[in-house]
Amino acid sequence: MDSPNRVPEGRFSYEHTGNGCFIPFGCRHGLQLIFHQSGKQLHVRDPFNGDKRRLPVPPGFDGWETPISGAVFRAAGDIQHFQVVLVGTERNNQHHTRVIARVYSSETGIWGNLMSTPLPPKASSSMDQHPTKIRMWFTISVLVGHSLYWLLTNISAATNMLDGILEFDLERQTLAVIPVPVDIANNCLSQFQVMQAEGGGLGIFFLSKFSAQLWKMETDSDGVASWVLGRTVELDKPLSLNPEEEESLIIGGFAEYNNVVFLQTPTNFFMVQLESLQFKKVSKSNSLTRYDPFESVYVAEYPLVGTGIDGGHDGAEFFRNT
Incomplete structure (x- = not known):
């Protein structure tokens, strides 16, 4: 789009200071969340106006020996403030024993109390068998409902296998680890994507070569939750793929607002809307890369309101409507 609706490309660039790496933790509600590993900081950025807020990572979340991930979000109807959920694992010698989390509020300017939940037995047993080769890791977060x-x-060293789905309930402020369907559990991470299921609720998009399965978690009359397989879709024909030339599809990114999954082969890059199965070939590709889509609505004429993110409680800040 033309100015003033076009966001300058540089607003999405990382700072190349030569001092450590910057790890994207995803985008939501018009904000980016970035982890500066060596600086032990989280950067919350508003690409529309260039504002940035630096948050010190609280004790227990180092990002080196114990992995961390995070998510930024705004409460419904609140464009003045934001919150950050930071998750990680707690390590005892060579063993990761539980998942931990804390929540930061820009309104109060402080991190909340530590929350935790035990890791599943599968993860613990894997760590016992291969303590020097296996580490826990988290993907980019997805918001479904209020979680x-x-x-x-x-x-x-050989592969990365899925152990479960970590849930942080924003309303109850609780953590839980949800098992994945047993039929697809022993597969690698690039074949899975958490998503909103058809009709709402938690779902999984599972990719096996050129076939996609859409799973949904349902609760019976006794309150027992279980995974149910919904649709299975063959993607090679709709995407005009040649199984003899293309090895397989892998998941390269996900846009949660629109339920759009990004799929890659060694030579092509596609986006597929999961309800309608409408697809678009975005580009040719000669490398496998992870994409973090930025989704937002921006009204250029909207007046600056409230406090922004650049100076926190130490100075005036502004957010634009997103």
């Missing part, structure tokens, strides 16, 4: 979800995985 944030991360895929929780073991990373080994």
